[in-house]
Amino acid sequence: MEGSFGGYTDKTRVLDIKPLRTLKPVFPSGNQAPPFVCAPPLGPFPPGFTPFYPFSSSQHTPDLNQSQHQPSLVTPLRTFRSPPPPDNTASNGDAVEGSTVKRKIQRKRTPIAQNPNFSSGISAAEKENGDRKLVMSVLTRFDALRRRLSQLEDAKESVTGIIKRPDLKAGSTCMSRGVRTNTKKRTGPVPGLEIGDVFFFRFEMCLIGLHSPSMAGIDYLVVKGGGGEAEEEPIATSIVSSGYYDNDEGNPDVLVYTGQGGNADKDKQSSDQKLERGNLALEKSLQKNSPVRVIRGLKEASQSAKIYIYDGLYDVKESWVEKGKSGHNTFKYKLVRAPGQAPAFASWTEIQKWKKGLPSREGMILTDLTSGVESIGVSLVNVVDAENGPAYFTYSTTVTSFKLTQQPSYGCECGGACKPGNLNCHCIRKNGGDFPYSGNGVLVSRRGMVHECSPACLCPGCKNKVTQMGVKLKLEVFKTVNRGWGLRSWDPIRAGSFICIYAGEAIDKSQMQPAMANDDYTFDTTRVYTPFKWNYEPGLADEDGSEEMSEEPELPLPLVISAKNVGNVARFMNHSCSPNVFWQPVSYENNGQLFLQVAFFAISHIPPMTELTYDYGVTRTSGAQSLCGKKKCFCGSEFCRGSFG
Template identity: 60%
Template sequence: MDGGSGYSSVDKSRVLDVKPLRSLVPVFPSTLQAPSFVGQSTSGFSPFYPFTSPQGTPSTPDLNQQIPPAPIRSFPGEQQPHLSDVTNGGTRPHPKKSRSQNRYNSLYVADSGNGTSSDFVVGISLVDRHDGNREVVNNVLVRFDALRRRLSQIEDAKESRTGIIRRVDLKAGNILMSNGVRTNMRKRVGVAPGVEIGDIFFFRMEMCLVGLHSQSMAGIDYMIVQGDFEEQPVALSIVSSVEYDDDVEDSDVLIYSGHGGNANNKDKKAADQKLERGNLALERTLHWANEVRVIRGIKDNLKGKVYVYDGLYKILESWIEKGRSGCNMFKYKLVRMPGQPGAFAVWKSIQKWKEGFSSRAGLILPDLTSGSESIPVALVNDVDDERGPAHFNYFPTIKYVKSFKLVKPYFGCNCRNACLPGDPNCSCIQKNGGYIPYTANGVLVGRKPLIHECGPTCPCFPNCKNRVSQTGFKLRLEVFKTKNRGWGLRSWDPIRAGTFICEFAGEVLDKLRKDREEENDDYIFDTTRVYESFKWNYEPGVIEEDSSHDSTEEYNVAFPLIISAKNVGNVARFMNHSCSPNVFWQPVMYEHNTESFVHIAFFAMRHVPPLTELTYDYGMSCTYESEGNNAPSKKKNCLCGSPKCRGYFG
């Protein structure tokens, strides 16, 4: 069994044949390497570690296993294992080289023998592959999701013809692992460098790539430590399949079920769980009192399962009880170490708000849109006594005047059913290069100069996959008072990279009015500003595609678009600037009443945990960029707090 359930009291009087784990004879793996768990390949690619191959043998050392830097503490009466004897897949590890010795590998070029173009640049040094940091972790996750989105787009086109659904997340992980796009390969007890408490993941492969949990299927990740007399397994991390409907009184306590036997499943052939592999590792970790990384699996009604890293726990107790099948299963009680920021507890609080079991602290208005949006937007202030932002008229979309109608008319598609990728007769699809720009679940595949969506007058189905940005936002958002930057915007829901958040609503200004009002308008969006460039799309070389498939990410707005949300606007007006944003803007065009207009849509740059502030880059004035310090002083001091903060914007 892969995970446990939330903490609830255990009535041991109802458990038959209860035995303490200490009375059972441990069963060690037949070899020194940790076990491998076989995953089913459905994407036409060869399985790879950690799916099928062992973690190493004495004759074939494997770089996946390295020395853990954290100490292993012994318990009374047992010899302390020597960390110098920690097995590296059954062999002693090589001494760690200094960072300076390995920096020449920072632009390592992949071997073309892995199905990858020979000019594919990994961009991650050998040092950073073994020991990560925040920048490297973000780099790996962004590149994985970019590749996964592109593979999803390709498979969606095939599925429309074949009906076969494939696991593109496994394929994307295989490609990146095979080419060294990963980090924290050095297994360790405790913190995974660069992974922060509260980080969310939508696929198990993401956790494998950043070294948080290296098992793609099993719920217990462990390594073998060589002691004085025998090898000993030590647990590193667990993935718990905790659901919201579990009776979890204390979010800092977890009752985790052991692995194997199907002891808790009446419908499958069941057997008693054995004290071996991951179960034995948890038992040994209980005695040594070492920390275990805990990832909570949470079921989201819209997105399926989401995984949240909940930090470090310690195992306090273990016992055996009967599962639903009548067979014995192991149980472990874990308690969260104090002093860590909230993660799973935040999810529990949000769920209570949504279900009305408790009110949101600092709630001013349950819906500041007054019903203009299909989903209410809360107004919250738990910082000071301010009762709300300055008055404005809420309007959910952009307001053009007739003078801004595009010269060239935009003709929609003639599809009578659903628009299909590759359809030569669908004008909307052809304007997007032959593909629908979104995956089947509405996630943007890549940044483009301009995205063409089917408009309200297109005869295709209203739920056409090419109508994402015009159907309104689907997230439960809230406007909240920040500590030092006025009002801000965040979400109660977890946000997947590429998810549509909202559009920038307001009044379109002409150049004359813009120059007259900009000085006293803090709610200006201007496409003519200079924005920091960043890479978000996939790399064609990684799947041997021609670079022409990766169209430029530079925007191509038909005319300078300047929008003011000072008097009229929506929730986007509350998004603050950041030099390291988690949101980006994308021009989107669609036809309405025979006229065509450009809209500015915001999408998530990376996965965003609940109650994390949403920010985008406001850009810099072209005048300031061209004239430098001699330009008029319209720039504003930046308080984003990012390590890459440039100190100003505007």
Template identity: 45%
Template sequence: MEPDITNFDKLEVVDAKPLRCLPPGVSPFGGTHGVPSSNPQFPVQTPKVRVSKTPPPPDSANSKQSNGEKQQRPTKKVKISEEVRLLSLEGDRDSVSKVLMKFDALRRRIAQIEPDPMKRPDLKVGTIMMNNGLRTNTRKRIGSVAGVDVGDIFFFRIELCMVGLHTQTMAGIDYMNMVSEQVQQPVAVSIVSSGGYEDDDGDGKVLVYTGQGSNVSVDQKLEGGNLALERSLHRGNEVRVIRGVKNVEAQKSKVYIYDGLYKVEKWWTDKSKMGAAVFKYKLVRIPGQREAFTIWKSIQTWRDNIGCRPGLLLLDITSGAEKVPVSLINEIDGDKRTPRFIYFKGLKFSKTMEASVGCSCQGTCLPGSNCSCIQANGGETPHANGVLVIQKSVVHECGPSCSCYPDCSNQVSQNGLKVRLEVFKTKEKGWGLRSWDPIRAGTFICEYAGEVIDTADKGADLDDEYTFNATNAGDYSSEWNYVPELIEEENPVDLDEKIKPSSPIIISAKNMGNVARFMNHSCSPNVFWQLVLHGPNKNSFPHIMFYAIKHIPPMTELTYDYAKCGKKKQCFCGSANCRSYFGQE
């Protein structure tokens, strides 16, 4: 948390610093709700919308709770969203972020509708967006790509195409033709090294790349991409390198890391394991770039031996309360004092709460069924493949009062931490939180745990730095959600649902809490919070859950927007959109 510069006690800087809460009606993305940004330089043609009639209500005779009976949720007509006109042909960081956000939002929605991963929702969405001009950096180029930073991660090859980093969905070498001495020759602009051939990643700064061929048992030819890499050696041009590594969450898939600019130093021929002639290219990373792939290699070393992690103070601040350990790291100074608080995973109430009524389903609850929890979500499960599909005012998960508990798949945020986190000392903001694992957009990160404050208690401090107040949080940002017009859908009515809590939603992590208390503020956050109810009852006490706004690379600080809650403090987030201060007078 960021210290109060008007009253700063150096002796207390190592204490656990709290979250700020968002004030009612403020988007976790910043800006004004319902007013999407636009870019007049890129007037994209609006796709046609197929308007469907609102389905009739289900037969009351079939309204019993039983899995498998599909019911359509009501919809209402909407105007074409301006969000399909938000991009620029020549990218910048904002355009790249929006392309990737809209891509993954639509991919999550299609994965929700068609859960079979063999149908490749990523390729389907890529086709839809490209057909509608929703991409950026369309001009092929040598060197850096505007808006894409070294260290950025991608979960699908098509994402690389969407932002102009690597335009080949299958081929490992991307190249362009250039005229030299009145002769047109190919030069390489980017390569993807994903282990498909006999590549050697060296120390993370040198890559020995194997050329491409259609058949591993046949000699490779010096043509196409292979010739382009050979020509790049003589031309001395920069080549973008994207490295593919195994996804720790799904071993059959990969995560792609943009590792920056390299130059081809030499090439030679060799024999493959199959005995065929192959081309080898040695690429060396250009110095002075931020670390990327080497961070991944360091993390793997720490996984094998946590004792070699520099600055290690504690192996696990949760003392085994979480399934995944959370280490405490201080690489800033020699202070070995640790935060003072009781680690607690959930909510502690000062008075007994009435048990909510759950669904009566047996086994896992299915989309389209008459399950009361599913119906409270508009007839669909809120997650697809474990990630949140859309952000709205409230999400319903099956809870402890449900008959399906604890084996139901509709409980994504109730099973503790899934990513490997560490609490670390920052230079200017006290303690912070980051992950060893790559985090996909929509991934559940953690709950805001602590003591539920009773406003009737006159001694309760409702304005201390550890208090999270979400009482009137009924608004949400539509910017993170998919554009329904792109798949000829209409906005569902349940997005307009407003939560009316039976009591104020105020939680303090001052004396007890979990890792969420360490998340710092940023004016350009990568995390948002979402209210989640356990069960279909809208009057039960909601939980505050944190989800990833976008793909987050390992060792990137996890932050969200504190906005105008609490006392005014100077902001140290360092983002391009920094407001200089957060909080209010």
């Protein structure tokens, strides 16, 4: 029933191609030699992400019968701690569909209704000690659920007074269902965590064992004293610096941290901080020279989002007591970053300076290679060799549209923003009743096609036009060591964020000229792409009765885009077998034309200055094993296939 929504399946509707617009020529800007710089770039940030297939064993929520005869490498766990509440769904006498009010009250008492068929697929050992793959998998599963809960929340009629915290709901669900790792507390490094990793929610750090308290800023471990049983003392494992107070303008490797407690309570009474709990733990860490993980909480001026950067290990060097604003005693701890660690927070502060232009980015060849076509300039940088830019091309943010020969399209007539579930809205209906993006423009789920609202739609301020609004990130084209030019971002990128489309000259593959087939600047949607799971698991979110949705791209025609002569930043994105970006078909109609886009979104949170890569896929003709016509892959991933193309 949903299959008929698209309406593009009839290929005869689409015929000729319209000429390009918004063209602007681009460099070479001149013959000035690029600055010769021997120093390595500020990075590298941690290498890319490993692929993960957390749900590879089953496509659907397993039922009990299946799990019997489906051998799994991982012993399925009983992930529920408590039996399902007696009077929740089981009581047949009561109405199955209680009012929403009733449901809310019930959910308060029993936060997570357990689905006995659900298994996190994470073994007891893996829960205690994780690795990179697990960490990434847990983060992806959490965020997929969070986005889905957010989407469901957005769909509800707004009820005043109800606090929406999809992050807490998703986090709590993952916690109770065993979608977590590194539960064994420890000082020092955490397996699978890399310095420079970024987070957008406190709960993410709880789930992967970086910092377990959901609110408190100091995490600590209680160690038994050597001999006596009663002898227990805390030692700090990690702290989250909120970044609100003194960020010590000068040295990014030094942090002065305020102890906990003493804050105003309900009656607005402040008090002296006491040397207990976290404060005592930090004191002990100082005495014992025990390293403390530091997570820097940052608030960017440009983006309103707060982020957290894992900045590695610090040592507590000093502690003292100070009178706080209210005149009460507060503890202060001076922490100094252990030497020899890859820069993370320091890079971030450096990037903030580049944004202000003081000092300017080293190795900068052009501040904006798009010559103003993109609203945010794309810098061109080389700190590797003497090459002063890629070959000439014309910068354009658009892709050729296709002319619709039948059924001139009409925009929706929503008046305000399009509402999820409103099947009177053409655009929502095409998306199967969903609003594809959450309020801040993050893609909720991968799907065969995302249908955006068009300029003709009567929905002012509608958020369903994400890819039409252009690039919102500060991007940089840079020379890589062994893979030519590449693309990366100065800004941290949240999972699901739109990055850019693949702009260029689009054609139907049946009209493709042979020369395009193996061109470095061709995007061919008909290639074979490694499938992967990104969306939420319906079995994890209890009250959600939705079906598993296909994540595979579905296009109305075999689209091929050439960016050889005309293109945007996407043409610089390199291949990786462990990519951090995926492509998603997006379309909208306007003035009898079909705009068919290949849009790129972040798979996971991406730290600043990490190269952006996607899976180039494999041509259908070149067999899986054949290396004929393929390019050697330098992605460096642990899971590298060795070649691509």
